[in-house]
Amino acid sequence: MKSVCFYFTIHQPYRLKRYRFFDIGNDHYYYDDFADDEIITRLANNSYIPMADTLLDIIKRTNGGFKCSIAISGTAIEQLQMYVPEVIDKLRQLADTGCVEFLSGTYAHSLASLEDPEEFLREVKMHDDLIHNLFGKRPSVFANTELIYDDDIALLIKSMGFNTCLTEGAKHILGWKSPNYVYNAATAPDLNLLLTNDKLAEDISRNFNNPEWHEYPLTADKYVNWIASLPAEEQVVNLYLSMDTFGSFLPAHTGIFEFMKALPEFGRQSGVEFTTPSDVVAKLKPVGELSVPYPISDIDEARDVSAWKGNELQREALAKLYGVAERVSMCTDRRLKQDWEYLQSSDHFYYMSTKNLADGADHAAFSPYESPFAAFTNYMNVLADFLVRVEEQYPESIDNEELNSLLLTIRNQASEIEALKKENKSMKTNIMNSDELPVPVEVKEKVTVEEEKAPAKKTTKKATTKKPAEKKTTTKKSAKSAK
Numbered sequence: 509m510k511s512v513c514f515y516f517t518i519h520q521p522y523r524l525k526r527y528r529f530f531d532i533g534n535d536h537y538y539y540d541d542f543a544d545d546e547i548i549t550r551l552a553n554n555s556y557i558p559m560a561d562t563l564l565d566i567i568k569r570t571n572g573g574f575k576c577s578i579a580i581s582g583t584a585i586e587q588l589q590m591y592v593p594e595v596i597d598k599l600r601q602l603a604d605t606g607c608v609e610f611l612s613g614t615y616a617h618s619l620a621s622l623e624d625p626e627e628f629l630r631e632v633k634m635h636d637d638l639i640h641n642l643f644g645k646r647p648s649v650f651a652n653t654e655l656i657y658d659d660d661i662a663l664l665i666k667s668m669g670f671n672t673c674l675t676e677g678a679k680h681i682l683g684w685k686s687p688n689y690v691y692n693a694a695t696a697p698d699l700n701l702l703l704t705n706d707k708l709a710e711d712i713s714r715n716f717n718n719p720e721w722h723e724y725p726l727t728a729d730k731y732v733n734w735i736a737s738l739p740a741e742e743q744v745v746n747l748y749l750s751m752d753t754f755g756s757f758l759p760a761h762t763g764i765f766e767f768m769k770a771l772p773e774f775g776r777q778s779g780v781e782f783t784t785p786s787d788v789v790a791k792l793k794p795v796g797e798l799s800v801p802y803p804i805s806d807i808d809e810a811r812d813v814s815a816w817k818g819n820e821l822q823r824e825a826l827a828k829l830y831g832v833a834e835r836v837s838m839c840t841d842r843r844l845k846q847d848w849e850y851l852q853s854s855d856h857f858y859y860m861s862t863k864n865l866a867d868g869a870d871h872a873a874f875s876p877y878e879s880p881f882a883a884f885t886n887y888m889n890v891l892a893d894f895l896v897r898v899e900e901q902y903p904e905s906i907d908n909e910e911l912n913s914l915l916l917t918i919r920n921q922a923s924e925i926e927a928l929k930k931e932n933k934s935m936k937t938n939i940m941n942s943d944e945l946p947v948p949v950e951v952k953e954k955v956t957v958e959e960e961k962a963p964a965k966k967t968t969k970k971a972t973t974k975k976p977a978e979k980k981t982t983t984k985k986s987a988k989s990a991k
Contacts, residue, residue, distance in 0.1 A: 510735055510780050511744045511788050513702070515651070515674065516751040518556065519581040519617040520548055521853035523876060527889045536897060538847065538890045543876070545591050548584075552592035555755035560598035562754070562765045566772060567607045574772045575607040575783045578751075579651050582615035582635045583849060585642070596642065603643035609784040610639050612647035612670065618852035619816055621652055621661050622803060623830040630837065631852075632668060649674065649785045653854050655704065655748065655806040656813060659695040659799060666696035672789050674746065677703035678804045678811040688742035690792045694799035700789045701798055704748040704806060708734065713753045717762045728770035736778040744788050748806065807858075808867045815871070816857040821884040825857060828891055835902045844897055851894060859883035 525540040566574045578599070588595045602608040614620060615635040620628035632650075640646045650670040652661065657675035665673050677687030687703035711731070715721040723730070735745055750757075758764040775782060807815040817823055829851060836848045859875040860883045861868070877883040 510738065510742075511783050511792075512735060512775070512780055513744065513746045513783060513785050513788060514576040515579060515611070515704075515746065515748045515785075516559065516576065516754075517579045517651075517748065518584050518751050519579075520544075520551070520584045520587055521617065521855040522583065522587070522850040523547070524856070524886060524890055527886055527893070529889060532889060532893045533896055536843075536847075536893060538893075539850070544587060548587045548591050551752055551756060552588065552595050554759070555752050556588075556592075556595045557598060558760065558765060559751055559754040560595070560602060562768055563602060563608070564598075564605070566769055567602075567605050569769075570772045572605065572607050573776075573781075575609070575787065577609045577611055577649070577784055578602070579611040579613055580639075581613060581617040582638050583617065583853065585638060600643060603645070607784075609649065609786055610643055610645070610647055611674070611785075612636050612639070612650045614653050616849040616852040617653050617854055619653060619656070619813075619826065619854050619857065620830075620852065621656055621664065622813060622817070623826055624833045625664055627830070627833045627837070628664060629668065648672065649702075651675075654815075656803055657800055657805075658803040659693070659801055661803070662693040662696045662699055662800075666693070666699045671698060672700040672702065672785055674702045674704070674748070674785060675800075676804050676806045676811055677705060677746075680811070681798070681800055681804060685796075686739075686742055688738060688745055689795045690744065690789060691796055691798040692794040694797050697797070700794060702744070702746050702785055702788065703798075704746045706806075708745060709747045709749055712747070712764075712767075713749055713757065716764060716767070717758050726767070728767050729774045731767075732771060732774040732778050732780055735780050743792060746785075808863070808870070814863075815861055815867075816854055819860070819862050819880075821860045821862070821880065822857045825860065825884060825887055825891065828888075828895070832895060832898050835898055839898070839901050841897075841901060844894075844901070847894055851891065856883070856887050860887070 523540045523543045524538050525543075527535075527538055563574075563576065580599070585596070603610065612632060613635055614628070614631045615638070616631060618627075618631060620631050636647050648670065649672045650665050650668075651674040652665075655674060655676045657673065662673070673693070682703070687705050689703075691701040691703065693699040693701055708731075711723070711726060711734075715724065716726050718724060738745070754764055754768070772782060774780075803813045804811050805813055805815070817826065836845065839845060855874075858871060859877055860880045861871045862880045863871060871880075875883060877886065
């Protein structure tokens with residue numbers, strides 16, 4: 509009997525409004541409520557609600573024979589409670605079936621595990637307390653933000669009492685090994701590791717509605733047969749999928765919900781069960797040790813953490829943010845602590861990525877900004893105001909010279925953007941008035957990544973008076989993926 513674990517993930521960052529230098533010190537509300545409302549409501553109506561109904565229907569029709577897991581961030585729960593509370597009701601119904609396991613994780617879908625161990629531990633406890641209060645059971649299986657994991661993080665996970673962690677089945681870590689086994693952590697032998705099977709997950713998320721795929725169309729019986737045909741000793745397949753996949757990326761008319769409903773029956777016929785990670789580790793023992801010396805994740809081709817820490821913009825923003833973590837943890841201002849959670853969302857740093865090719869296209873597709881540099885500038889404007897508020901509570905916590913340097917950086921960046929816009933506008937006017945061109949040529953008033961990249965590096969370097977000490981993870985060389 510082969511076990512399949514479905515993990516459906518939900519996280520949604522608070523979207524920042526366009527925050528300018530002249531807002532710093534005047535307006536302390538950073539979020540675009542209209543965008544948040546529109547996005548979370550659309551996702552709920554297209555994906556979360558119909559998928560929850562689909563899972564409830566499957567569980568009912570199989571008399572509890574179908575089981576799965578859900579990973580949802582604390583900030584996503586907050587937004588759902590505010591804008592679409594019926595989704596929380598659906599999640600409670602799923603929890604009440606006893607067939608859905610809710611995973612542990614970071615409250616704000618943050619990068620705290622890479623930047624601040626104490627903040628990481630605090631966030632996980634905060635998240636799990638919320639899950640327990642809402643759904644009646646404390647999580648026992650851990651899944652970090654985007655499955656970020658390494659040997660050092662394993663020690664932190666074990667210190668919190670977890671005996672199972674889900675992470676990425678990265679090829680450059682596994683080598684010749686298969687992800688379809690239970691492993692144990694090299695630095696924490698009592699910590700079970702479950703690894704995702706990207707190939708089979710992407711057959712759903714990327715290829716289900718792809719008519720150019722050589723296996724199109726994907727049917728439930730074909731999919732189950734692939735799993736059943738795996739070597740007999742490979743007994744667990746972990747499928748990690750965003751719940752947005754069902755109904756949003758793959759609209760209802762593609763037949764994705766019918767595909768899911770058909771899986772259990774074909775699984776019963778082929779000796780494939782759909783279960784939870786806790787059930788898997790209760791019956792399967794680790795087959796070997798897995799060492800992960802450098803951080804891995806489930807993002808981008810390299811499956812490392814360069815999606816959030818791959819350039820100076822991202823590292824600068826992270827250093828400034830977590831530089832005040834200790835002071836924020838001591839404060840009692842509820843609004844300040846709430847902003848602290850929202851500013852930690854990994855998505856803010858994802859938008860600052862300057863990668864090219866396929867990875868770059870993925871980053872751009874999800875970003876609300878016209879460029880990574882614009883994402884950095886807007887975030888640093890917000891962060892500068894946040895730091896001013898922290899300084900007001902704890903005047904000794906921030907070096908005034910460092911804060912003034914940050915403000916100067918932002919001011920210079922804003923000036924350079926305005927200068928580039930004026931230059932483009934002047935070029936457009938000259939072209940429109942030129943007799944050499946019979947047809948006016950449109951020139952977009954938009955600063956490209958290439959134009960912005962150089963000024964960003966220059967101003968950031970000039971304004972930084974003291975380079976923060978780099979954490980261990982920033983100095984590691986990422987192993988290249990074989991993928």
